[in-house]
Amino acid sequence: MHTHDHYSAASLQILIAFPFILLFVFYLVAVGLSNRKKRSWPVYRIVVWSFGILCAILSLIGPISNLAHTNFSAHMIGHVLLGMVAPLLMALGAPITLLLRTINVHIARRLTAILRSRPLHFVQHPIIASLLNVGGLWMLYTTDLFPMMHENMLLYVIIHVHIFLAGYVFTISIIYVDLTPIRKSYLYRSVVFLFALAGHSVLSKYIYANPPIGVAKDQAELGSMIMYYGGDTVEVGLVSILFYQWYKKSSPIFINGKEAFTINNDKKFTVVGTDIEEVKRLNANAGMSYRELNEWFARQQSKAQTSTKKR
Amino acid sequence: MTTSMYASTDYKQNPHKRAYAKQNMWTGILFGLGIVAFIDEVAFHQLLHWHHFYDKSTTDIGLVSDGLFHAFSFIATIGASFLLADLHRRHAFWLKRWVGGILLGAGVFQLYDGIIQHKWMRLHQIRYGVDILPYDLGWNILAALMILVGAILIYQTNHERGG
Numbered sequence: 001m002h003t004h005d006h007y008s009a010a011s012l013q014i015l016i017a018f019p020f021i022l023l024f025v026f027y028l029v030a031v032g033l034s035n036r037k038k039r040s041w042p043v044y045r046i047v048v049w050s051f052g053i054l055c056a057i058l059s060l061i062g063p064i065s066n067l068a069h070t071n072f073s074a075h076m077i078g079h080v081l082l083g084m085v086a087p088l089l090m091a092l093g094a095p096i097t098l099l100l101r102t103i104n105v106h107i108a109r110r111l112t113a114i115l116r117s118r119p120l121h122f123v124q125h126p127i128i129a130s131l132l133n134v135g136g137l138w139m140l141y142t143t144d145l146f147p148m149m150h151e152n153m154l155l156y157v158i159i160h161v162h163i164f165l166a167g168y169v170f171t172i173s174i175i176y177v178d179l180t181p182i183r184k185s186y187l188y189r190s191v192v193f194l195f196a197l198a199g200h201s202v203l204s205k206y207i208y209a210n211p212p213i214g215v216a217k218d219q220a221e222l223g224s225m226i227m228y229y230g231g232d233t234v235e236v237g238l239v240s241i242l243f244y245q246w247y248k249k250s251s252p253i254f255i256n257g258k259e260a261f262t263i264n265n266d267k268k269f270t271v272v273g274t275d276i277e278e279v280k281r282l283n284a285n286a287g288m289s290y291r292e293l294n295e296w297f298a299r300q301q302s303k304a305q306t307s308t309k310k311r
Numbered sequence: 312m313t314t315s316m317y318a319s320t321d322y323k324q325n326p327h328k329r330a331y332a333k334q335n336m337w338t339g340i341l342f343g344l345g346i347v348a349f350i351d352e353v354a355f356h357q358l359l360h361w362h363h364f365y366d367k368s369t370t371d372i373g374l375v376s377d378g379l380f381h382a383f384s385f386i387a388t389i390g391a392s393f394l395l396a397d398l399h400r401r402h403a404f405w406l407k408r409w410v411g412g413i414l415l416g417a418g419v420f421q422l423y424d425g426i427i428q429h430k431w432m433r434l435h436q437i438r439y440g441v442d443i444l445p446y447d448l449g450w451n452i453l454a455a456l457m458i459l460v461g462a463i464l465i466y467q468t469n470h471e472r473g474g
Contacts, residue, residue: 195379197382198375198381198382199378200378201378202378205374232385235382236385239389243392243393244393
C-alpha cells in the first residue's frame with residue numbers, strides 16, 4: 001500500500017511538471033527559429049523564462065513537493081514559487097510575442113483572434129484576474145478543499161494548474177510586457193493591485209489564527225509568515241516594474257529647454273506628434289499593403305503562366 | 312528653516328516647481344505614509360520584537376485594515392520614489408513642500424496606527440509586558456507634532472512664490 005502511494009505520488013509530480021519542461025523546450029526552439037529570420041531575441045528574456053520554469057519545477061518535483069503533503073511551510077514555499085515567482089518571471093519572458101514572431105502570419109492572425117476572444121478578454125480584466133487569484137486562495141485555505149486536495153489526485157492537479165494560471169493571468173493583467181488585448185491606466189491597475197495584495201496579506205494573517213483543516217497550529221503560524229513576507233517580496237518586484245513602465249512612458253519632452261505639455265486624453269502619440277491609433281485606423285481601411293500587393297501580383301502572373309502552358 | 316534658504320537656492324535649479332506643487336506635496340505624503348509603515352515593520356516588528364505579528368484580541372476589521380495599509384505602504388513607497396525621480400527630471404523638485412508632505416503623511420499614518428489600529432481595532436500593542444500609557448502618549452504626541460509641522464510647511468509653500 002505504502003509503495004503504491006509513493007509510486008503514484010512520484011508519477012503525479014512528473015505529470016504536472018512535464019508541461020513546464022515542454023514549455024521550456026518550445027521556448028528555446030522558438031528562439032532559435034525566430035533568430036534565424038528576425039532581430040535576435042533578448043538574452044535576458046531567455047534567462048528570466050528559464051528561471052521561471054525552474055521555480056515552477058522546483059515547487060512541483062523534489063523535496064519541496066514531497067514535504068508539502070505533511071509540512072505546511074513547505075507547502076507555502078511551493079505556493080509562493082508556483083503562484084507568484086514563476087508567473088512573474090515567465091511573463092517577463094514574453095512568450096506570446098515570441099510565438100507570434102515564430103509562426104507564419106495566417107496562424108498568427110488566428111491566434112491573436114483567439115487571444116482577443118471574449119472569455120480570454122474577460123479573465124484578463126485586472127479585477128477578474130485578482131478575484132480568480134486571491135479568491136481562489138481564500139477558497140483553498142478556508143474550506144474543506146485543502147484536506148480534500150491531498151486525498152484526490154485529480155483535485156490536486158486542478159488546484160495546482162489553477163494556482164499557476166491564476167498567478168500568470170494576474171501578473172499579465174497588471175504589467176504589460178507581452179501582447180495585451182486589454183489596456184487599463186496605471187492608476188487603475190495600481191488600485192486593483194492594492195486590493196489584491198491586501199487580500200493576500202489578510203488571508204495570510206487569517207491563516208495564522210485559523211489554520212486550514214488538518215494543519216497544526218505552529219506549522220500554520222510559520223506558513224502564514226512565509227506567505228505574508230514571501231508575497232511581499234514578489235509583489236515589490238511586480239509593482240516596481242509597473243511603476244518603472246510608467247516612469248519610462250511619461251518621460252517629458254523638452255523643446256528649447258522648456259517642457260512641452262501634451263494634452264492627455266489617453267491617445268498615444270509618437271515623439272513627433274503622430275496619433276498612432278488614427279494611423280492604424282486609416283491603415284485598416286487602406287486595402288492591400290505594398291507587400292501584399294506584390295504577392296497578389298506574383299500569384300496572378302504565375303496563374304497566367306500556367307494557363308498559357310496548358311494551351 | 313527659513314524660507315529664503317530654499318527660495319534662493321532652489322529657484323534656478325528647479326524652475327518648474329510651482330507648476331508641480333501638487334505632485335511635490337503628494338509625493339511627500341505617499342513617501343511619509345510608506346516610510347512610517349516601513350520603520351514600523353523593520354524596527355518594531357523585526358528588530359525590537361515589540362509588536363506582534365498577530366494579537367489574539369485582533370478584530371476582523373483590524374485584520375482588513377492592517378492588510379490594506381500594509382499593501383498600501385509598499386505601493387506608496389515605491390510609487391513615491393518614482394514620482395520623486397519624475398520631479399527631478401522635470402526640474403520641478405521642491406524640497407520644502409516635499410518635506411512638509413512627508414511629515415504630514417507620516418503623522419497621519421502614525422496617528423491612525425496609534426489610535427484606530429492599536430486602540431480601537433486592538434491589532435496589537437506597541438509593547439507587551441510594560442505599562443503601555445507612556446508609550447501610547449509618546450507615539451501619538453509625536454504623530455500630532457509631525458502633522459502640525461507638516462501642515463505648516465505645506466501652508467507656507469502654498470503662499471510662497473516658487474518660481
